[in-house]
Amino acid sequence: MLKYTEDHEWLRAEGDEIVVGITPHASEQLGDVVFIELPEEGREVQAGDEVVVIESVKAASDIAAPVSGVITAVNGALADAPGQVNDDALSAWFFRIKPTDAGAMDGFMDEAAYQALIG
Amino acid sequence: MTDDPRRTGLYDLHLSLGARMVPFAGWEMPVQYPMGVMAEHLHTRAKAGLFDVSHMGQVLVTPREGDMAAAALALERLIPADVLGLAPGRQRYGLFTNHAGGIGDDLMFANRGDHFLLVVNAACAAQDIAHLRTLEGVQVTPVTDRGLLALQGPLAAEVLARLVPAVAAMRFMDSQVHAWNGVELWVSRSGYTGEDGFEVSVPEARLRDFAQGLLDQPEVAPIGLGARDSLRLEAGMPLYGHDMDAGVTPGQAALGWSIPKVRRAGGARAGGFPGADAVLAELAQGPAAVRRGLRPEGRAPIREGVAIFADAEGGEAIGHVSSGGFGPSVGGPVAMARLPAGLPDGATVHAELRGKRIPVAIAPLPFITPSYKR
Numbered sequence: 282m283l284k285y286t287e288d289h290e291w292l293r294a295e296g297d298e299i300v301v302g303i304t305p306h307a308s309e310q311l312g313d314v315v316f317i318e319l320p321e322e323g324r325e326v327q328a329g330d331e332v333v334v335i336e337s338v339k340a341a342s343d344i345a346a347p348v349s350g351v352i353t354a355v356n357g358a359l360a361d362a363p364g365q366v367n368d369d370a371l372s373a374w375f376f377r378i379k380p381t382d383a384g385a386m387d388g389f390m391d392e393a394a395y396q397a398l399i400g
Numbered sequence: 401m402t403d404d405p406r407r408t409g410l411y412d413l414h415l416s417l418g419a420r421m422v423p424f425a426g427w428e429m430p431v432q433y434p435m436g437v438m439a440e441h442l443h444t445r446a447k448a449g450l451f452d453v454s455h456m457g458q459v460l461v462t463p464r465e466g467d468m469a470a471a472a473l474a475l476e477r478l479i480p481a482d483v484l485g486l487a488p489g490r491q492r493y494g495l496f497t498n499h500a501g502g503i504g505d506d507l508m509f510a511n512r513g514d515h516f517l518l519v520v521n522a523a524c525a526a527q528d529i530a531h532l533r534t535l536e537g538v539q540v541t542p543v544t545d546r547g548l549l550a551l552q553g554p555l556a557a558e559v560l561a562r563l564v565p566a567v568a569a570m571r572f573m574d575s576q577v578h579a580w581n582g583v584e585l586w587v588s589r590s591g592y593t594g595e596d597g598f599e600v601s602v603p604e605a606r607l608r609d610f611a612q613g614l615l616d617q618p619e620v621a622p623i624g625l626g627a628r629d630s631l632r633l634e635a636g637m638p639l640y641g642h643d644m645d646a647g648v649t650p651g652q653a654a655l656g657w658s659i660p661k662v663r664r665a666g667g668a669r670a671g672g673f674p675g676a677d678a679v680l681a682e683l684a685q686g687p688a689a690v691r692r693g694l695r696p697e698g699r700a701p702i703r704e705g706v707a708i709f710a711d712a713e714g715g716e717a718i719g720h721v722s723s724g725g726f727g728p729s730v731g732g733p734v735a736m737a738r739l740p741a742g743l744p745d746g747a748t749v750h751a752e753l754r755g756k757r758i759p760v761a762i763a764p765l766p767f768i769t770p771s772y773k774r
Contacts, residue, residue, distance in 0.1 A: 316701065
């Protein structure tokens with residue numbers, strides 16, 4: 282089941298890792314994505330650290346690490362085809378993170394709460 | 401004056417087409433439609449895009465005594481171009497200069513037989529009109545009852561000719577009056593995209609009908625300001641307030657080509673416009689810095705304000721990006737910046753983006769090959 286952050290990221294638990302992407306709402310707001318800079322695998326990050334840069338035809342945006350932990354994998358295919366984020370935001374994952382705190386997913390919004398947020 | 405943005409005669413049409421509206425130069429304008437900036441851009445280069453440019457200022461300049469030559473010479477007091485030599489039915493690009501030699505605005509002016517039609521930037525229109533009203537012997541009339549549309553792209557002529565057959569015979573920078581369903585259209589074969597196309601002034605009362613008539617053609621899609629900006633950027637066209645302004649001279653903006661020999665030192669009508677001494681001296685000796693095209697390595701766009709350095713490390717900035725973004729037709733980022741003169745095409749400079757320096761090649765302008773019907 283997906284969880285959501287207030288920064289319009291979706292989070293999916295897989296084993297002891299969390300897969301992170303941005304929501305269709307966010308990708309629509311950004312417009313056509315033309316460039317994505319991903320973090321280095323193995324990087325230790327704190328919750329709130331800017332780990333991804335997304336450039337759309339309109340502007341640059343940052344994606345923050347939703348939780349503290351270690352980046353275990355990044356979706357390198359996005360570097361060559363950033364438009365995947367517009368085509369299917371829920372498939373276009375950015376990175377996987379192994380959280381320091383096992384209960385890290387707990388505080389985030391569920392689907393209903395997120396839909397209420399974006400109205 | 402009110403702070404509420406003004407709306408063009410197509411405001412309701414934009415909303416019905418699903419446009420996202422934004423404030424722009426005191427107007428509420430569509431920045432994009434559901435198609436999205438990238439697809440709108442590519443559609444315009446492949447077929448035909450319809451732009452609402454009704455926010456731009458249309459101004460008539462009419463000789464009081466009927467003497468067009470006198471009116472042309474009056475305009476030459478403000479515009480360093482060959483207005484006198486412009487034949488009836490033809491249009492040119494020009495600049496308003498200020499006393500420091502900077503650019504007050506850029507414009508199109510057309511000789512329409514017994515008067516001139518000027519099209520100026522929305523944000524500068526009030527100031528331009530005030531300056532024009534200082535001229536003697538001419539009547540200056542802002543056009544307030546017409547909207548302005550641009551139809552741009554390789555199929556623009558074919559599409560527009562279905563509604564107005566006579567436009568097929570027009571050449572690039574022709575300016576003509578044609579009838580459509582009983583109203584007068586002011587048509588020029590020109591634009592701001594690097595594509596063949598037309599700009600059409602339409603009486604407000606029929607603006608929506610005419611726009612709808614174009615949108616009903618299967619090749620035509622509505623295009624917002626977002627794609628208008630990426631199209632003109634790829635076409636190497638400077639945008640007032642970004643690539644040039646009151647502190648930038650024609651030479652620095654790489655617009656010296658709009659000032660012909662007849663207005664330069666030694667010409668028959670040399671000078672005689674605001675800032676002429678500074679502008680002409682700089683053109684004669686070459687500006688110290690000049691607007692150039694930039695192609696960053698990789699895919700990351702470098703946008704307005706990004707600092708440019710000569711070297712990969714250290715040193716002072718040699719300029720800043722004045723316009724930049726992603727060029728959908730180029731398939732990569734493109735930008736413009738004023739940089740020290742003398743850098744050859746292909747030379748590498750560096751843009752500082754998020755604390756890192758990215759190699760950027762100096763590139764010839766335009767970034768795409770224009771397809772004007774000369």
